[in-house]
Every structure is written in C-alpha cells, then in structure tokens.
Amino acid sequence: xxxxxxxxxxxxxRRGPWTAEEDELLIQYVRVxxxxxxxxxxxxxxxxRNGKSCRLRWVNYLRPDLKRGQxxxxxxxxxxxxxxxxxxxxSTIARSLPGRTDNEIKNYWRTRFKKKKxxxxxxxxxxxxxxxxxxxxxxxxxxxxxxxxxxLFQFNQLDMKKIISLLQDNNSGDSSSNCAVYVPQMAPxxxxxxxxxxxxxxxxxxxxxNRPNNGYWPDEAPVIEDNGLWWDGSWNLLDGNFxxxxxxxxxxxxxxxxxxxxxxxLLG
DNA sequence: AATTTATTCAACCGCTGAAAT
DNA sequence: AATTTCAGCGGTTGAATAAAT
Numbered sequence: 496x497x498x499x500x501x502x503x504x505x506x507x508x509r510r511g512p513w514t515a516e517e518d519e520l521l522i523q524y525v526r527v528x529x530x531x532x533x534x535x536x537x538x539x540x541x542x543x544r545n546g547k548s549c550r551l552r553w554v555n556y557l558r559p560d561l562k563r564g565q566x567x568x569x570x571x572x573x574x575x576x577x578x579x580x581x582x583x584x585x586s587t588i589a590r591s592l593p594g595r596t597d598n599e600i601k602n603y604w605r606t607r608f609k610k611k612k613x614x615x616x617x618x619x620x621x622x623x624x625x626x627x628x629x630x631x632x633x634x635x636x637x638x639x640x641x642x643x644x645x646x647l648f649q650f651n652q653l654d655m656k657k658i659i660s661l662l663q664d665n666n667s668g669d670s671s672s673n674c675a676v677y678v679p680q681m682a683p684x685x686x687x688x689x690x691x692x693x694x695x696x697x698x699x700x701x702x703x704x705n706r707p708n709n710g711y712w713p714d715e716a717p718v719i720e721d722n723g724l725w726w727d728g729s730w731n732l733l734d735g736n737f738x739x740x741x742x743x744x745x746x747x748x749x750x751x752x753x754x755x756x757x758x759x760x761l762l763g
Numbered sequence: 764a765a766t767t768t769a770t771t772c773a774a775c776c777g778c779t780g781a782a783a784t
Numbered sequence: 785a786a787t788t789t790c791a792g793c794g795g796t797t798g799a800a801t802a803a804a805t
Contacts, residue, residue, distance in 0.1 A: 512773075512799090534790070550791070551774065586793060601794075602772050 509543040513552055517542060521549055522557055555596045562594025566603050574600055575608070 509517075524540035530553065533546030542549065566574070570592055577588040585597035585604075592600065 510775080531791085546790075547776095547792095548774075554792090555773075583794065597793075598773080605795095606771060 507543065508537075508545045508548070510548070513544075513556075517544065518552070518557060521553060524549075525553060525557075555598050560594055561596070566595070566599075570595065571603075574604060578604060578608075 513521075520540045520542050521536065521544075524536050524542070528535075528539065533550040536542050536546060536549040537544060544552075573591060574588060577591060581587050583601070585601040589595055589597040589600050
C-alpha cells in the first residue's frame, strides 16, 4: 500500500495524512465524549477514519498536553538512560517524559542513535569524527552533571545530618521513643553513563539493552529507581535542585522541607 | 540549477492482552 | 469457557524535506 492511495477510501475508511477539518472533528469529539471508545468516532463525529487511526492521531498529535518542539538535551539524556535500562519499550520511556509520545521518542532514538546500516565510503571518516565529537560532548555534559550532583549530594548530606540531629534533639525529651531514621542513600553518581561511556561503540549503543538474564523485566512502572530516587526527582536533580525547594529559598525553608521529607521515615 | 542521497517523522500494520459479551 | 471487541505497543513504511554532489 503506497501513499499514492492516500486519502482513498478502502472498506469505507479514509487513510493517509489528516486534514485540518478532520482534526477539528476529532477535537470536537474528544471535547464532548472524552478519550476512548475510538471505534464510535466515525459514527458520532462523522469522520471516515477507523478507531485506530483516530486514537493515533489524538495521542500523537492533537492531545493538548503534548510538548511541541525539539527534544531538549536533558530529555535526550533521560531517553538514553531509560533506553539503556528498558530497551525499546518506548511507551515506558515516554511515561517519564511528560508531553512526549512513544512514537516521537522512538523516532528520535532511531534517527539519532540507532546504528546506521551503511554509510557512503567517502563519508566514513567524516561520520566517525562527528560521532567522536558528539560522544565527547555528551561525556563532557555528563561529567558536569555528575560534578553538580556530587556537590549537591554532599551539601544535602550535611544539611540532612543537621536536620536529623535537630529532630533527635526534639525527640530526646521522650526517652521511650526509640527512633530509627531512614536516610536514603544515593550513589554519588547515578548510572547515566552506564551504556554511553567514552568507549561505547555504536554496536553497543544498539545492543546495550541490559535485559535481565532471566528474560524477565522488572516492574514496568518507571517510578522508583534502584537507588530510591524518583524520576521526577532525578529531573530536578539534573536541574541542580535535587528535588528540593528552589535555591533562592532560605536555609530554614529547606530545613522545613527536609523535616517534612524525613518525618515519614521516623519509626517508632 | 538540477539531480541524487540522506534524514525525519506521521501514519500504518500486525500483534498482544484485557475487558466485555 | 469461548469468542469478540478494544486499546495499546513496537516495528515498518514512504512522503516530504534537507543536504550533498
């Protein structure tokens, strides 16, 4: 089937690129009926599109919460990291990138990171240089982020100790309370570079998906990392805020924040 | 300026699993 | 319990566009 038949009706359904009018009909439909029940769109909205096509158009293009524009370097970092963890589970990866679709992420990864099948011989050297440059830039970026993370982590550990000692002081009046404090430990550098180190080859990039040997994937929900951090937190961490209150806030405000953070972990 | 080649990405397909009948 | 319907997923295609020759 070629796009030469685009827009033709086969078995009653239109195919190919959507027109502005069709988009408007679909938007109206969702406005009235909500998402879902895609197979009734044709009947209720007067669209000659099958449910599958309608759903895809909405999910990948018309949804109001979609983020337009290019993938940012930070989003790219997340994509690479999550792909190294989950492989081609695009929808899982997309859940950690609000406003981005699995299709978008899949296309992005495939066009930028998937090994090229063939390069014209005279371009081989040029391509190699470009790749090396990009890899070095990526490595440099990662190192900067790691340094930031380490600094923040050290700083936050100090802060955390102060808060904990304050809390323990507060509780010391009650000798019967046997408090145990859970302090989340974080590896100084999360494994963002795990699959993308300086020596990473493109072959490794393509086949680096570290699926467990037992062939069984960990729980899909991309919520909690091994080190106990949430991905939301990781984004903030990359922002340099470590999932905390903004840098402009006072130390007291941060302590209050930490108090709230730590209190749930106080046992006893 | 014209042609060829490479890249991007919207939209499709087949498949799977869950829910409904 | 078996069948059908539906939503969602990942892989693939090919038109449009950009870059190279």
